[in-house]
Amino acid sequence: MGNTCFMNTALQCLSNCIPLTDYFLGYDFKKEINATNPIGFKGAVAEAYGLLVNTLWQGARGDALAPSDFKSAIDAVMPHFQGYAQHDVHEFLAFLLDAVHEDLNRVEAAAREAWRGYLLRNKPIIVDLFQGQLRSSLQCRRCLHTSVTFDPFMYLSVPMPRDSGSSSGDGGGSAPSLERCIELFCEEESLSGENAWFCPKCRTATAATVRMV
Ligand SMILES: [Zn+2]
DSSP states (O other): OTTHHHHHHHHHHHHHHHHHHHHHHHSSSGGGTTOOOOTSTTTHHHHHHHHHHHHHHHOOOOOOOOOOHHHHHHHHHOOGHHHHHHOOOHHHHHHHHHHHHHTTOOOOOOOOOHHHHHHHHHOOOHHHHHHEEEEEEEEEETTEEEEEEEEESOOOOOOOTTTTTTSSSSSOOOOOOOHHHHHHHOEEEOGGGGOEEEEETTEEEEOEEEOOO
16 A cells, blocks of 8 residues: 555554454454543544454455555544655554554543542553553762652663674674663663752762663
8 A cells, every 4th residue: 555564564563462452352342432532533543443453353364454444544533644655653653552542541531630540440451551661760979879760651762782783793683683772771871961960869960870670
C-alpha cells in the first residue's frame, strides 16, 4: 500500500504482542469502548484495530492482508497519516497506542485523583502491557547523598553504540543488539558544570552521578 511500510512495521510489532492480541481476540472489546472520551476518537481507532487483529489472526494461515479499512479509519481521524507517503514508525506506533488507550479508557472524569484511584482498582490494558517505571538514582560526588526518583514511561529512546558496524569485537554484526542499546541507556552519567545537581545535603550545586537501576 504505497510507502506505508511504517504502518506495516508498527502493526506487525503490535499484533505480535500476544497479550494484547489475546485481549482483542478473546474478549468483547466493544464493551470497553469509551465513545465519549474527549481525547479519544469515539472508539473508531480501537474498533478498527480490534477488527484488523481479528482478521489477521483468524484468517487462513499465510494469507497476506491489505489493511485498507484500518488505513481509512486512521485517515479519517488523523489527517497527518493520510495518503501513501512514508512516515516515522515510532510516531505512528505512539499515536496508535495512545488512541487505543483513550478509546478503551473507561474513565470519564478528568480529575487526576479519580484517575489515580481508577489505576489502583482497574488498570487499562495498555498501561498493563506497555507502561513501565524507570528508577534513577542521583548521587552527590561530594557527600555521597543519594536521591532516587521513579518516572513512568511508555517508550524508551535508547542510544546506538557509536562503533556499531565497525570491528568492535562483538560478533562482527552490523546491527547492535537491543540488549547492548539498553546497557548503554543504563550506563552511569556524570552531571557537572552547567548540569550540576543541587545536592540537598550540601545545599549547593555539586558534581553528581546519575544511574538507571
Ligand atoms: Zn552532597
